[in-house]
Amino acid sequence: MLLLRGQVAATSVTAGGSVVRHGIWTCPAALDKTAVIDGRGHTATFTAETEACVRTLPRPAFLALIDDVAAVRGHVLRTLAAETRRQQARVVDTLLPAQARLAAWMLKAADTEGVVRLPASQQQLAELLGLTRVTVNRALGAFRRDGLIEYDHGAARATLLAPELLQLRGL
The missing domain is CATH 1.10.10.10 (Winged helix-like DNA-binding domain superfamily/Winged helix DNA-binding domain)
Incomplete structure (x- = not known):
């Protein structure tokens, strides 16, 4: 999904019923990259925080871009690496009072x-x-x-x- 206008939040609900907010994204942004790459479904529920415009990019087209365009591939890898670091830091932070x-x-x-x-x-x-x-x-x-x-x-x-x-x- 491509966020072209507005702001969205990503959330999940735990088995105990608590809501976990993964983050807030402001346009322009590519949302749910993991789901597009692995094809296993959405990783969160995305909710518009403001009026928003979202478009889908079919998985085959996205994967072709990664395969064929080095700049896109590099950007995706850097973005995923940054997200991994952010999530690791978040796990550490959850151990704090x-x-x-x-x-x-x-x-x-x-x-x-x-x-x-x-x-x-x-x-x-x-x-x-x-x-x-x-x-x-x-x-x-x-x-x-x-x-x-x-x-x-x-x-x-x-x-x-x-x-x-x-x-x-x-x-």
């Missing part, structure tokens, strides 16, 4: 001014981090009370006030 997991995510997500654009809801952030919404709410509250962040719920953003101290929480 909740506050450390949120702190590490916020530090990675912050722009150069220390502004972190948060998902539209705390539930979505919880799904992204493998936590509960209540846990995310408590951690954000603790960071705010400790003077580490300024949290603007209405704008779905936080500003890092003391990134060096927040980094200590992410260890």
